[in-house]
Amino acid sequence: MKVLVVGANGQIGRHLVNLLQDSEEHTVRAMIRKEEQQDYFKSLGIEAVLASLEGTVEEIAEAAKGCDAIVFTAGSGGHTGLDKTLLIDLDGAVKTVEAAEMAGIKRFVMVSALQAHRRENWNEKIRPYYVAKHYADRALLQSGLTYTIVRPGGLINEPGTGKITAAENLERGTIPREDVARIVYKSLTEERTFNTSFDVISGESPIADALKTL
């Protein structure tokens, strides 16, 4: 598959783009916002396309043209201004879903947040961020796309362990960004994750095994 990574310059995004680039199974196109981000990807021989999540659905669809799958991993985890939470994490995500539909791309993986589907379990400190993630996920659920919604716990920058716990509902925990990228990578073709949403934190099972239990 050719995979468009939206938010490719983010921390999870860079891990994921590298995995896809090293893969024999897939090819990758990095969608990035700024011209100056292109150098990083070019230096690695990775195809990069400029498009803004604050632009139109058509612009994103154009950037996605010819891809077989889209991964949305843009966003800030609640640390940017809430204007961007609304414009990027919510509307940018939904525009990307609509762009997939417009471009005829059926496979879509969304990086969400632990328990984003259940208001009663939203992290109080970043509750507005959770609102945005929740409604972005809802739009994907209501689309006709073959979706996977990956809801990681607290993101950390430790090296990945490759060992996780994944289930529909989990208690809070943390997970390295590198492992989230690996989960997304595996999910692209793991049919047990198709049309499925799940929480994920660090745990005891190898990623491939954990995803098969979903």
Place this chain on the structure above:
Amino acid sequence: MKVLVVGANGQIGRHLVNLLQDSEEHTVRAMIRKEEQQDYFKSLGIEAVLASLEGTVEEIAEAAKGCDAIVFTAGSGGHTGLDKTLLIDLDGAVKTVEAAEMAGIKRFVMVSALQAHRRENWNEKIRPYYVAKHYADRALLQSGLTYTIVRPGGLINEPGTGKITAAENLERGTIPREDVARIVYKSLTEERTFNTSFDVISGESPIADALKTL
């Protein structure tokens, strides 16, 4: 009909509650957030119920119990913090839609914003606010409720004229809050507004006539 007004203490809300209270056709229950707001309504002999849009769907459904219709006119027009835009204008609105479904209340009127359905026409200065209104409206559209989405232009505090222009798409304009309240009031029973969304600004037609052209 017995009508629950959510955001009853707001400027449009107070106009609307008064119209409903004076009506022979309807009765009204004001949903308010703070205990101290109750005095105003009590002094007018208006039933008031305390419930928070930051609370649960169940709490809102409980407040709505026994009503035949809900009007959502809470929110700030983009002048509060964006945390409240996410929590109230978006999530609070959607929770109210869900509460209507939970309580078996079929009729729902949403006060939205001019052109909230078309990203390309969002007011740049309050674009994040438009994101919230857009997705709240979408949730209502996707519900099974008999909806009306009233999308007023720039809200002003002039006395109402009772004369408007209403259509699916309008250029920008202004409208007194008092007239928005009257439009909502008329819409409750005007079947031409059922399952319909429309822009509205001040104009030349009496409200009742304008709504019949929809």
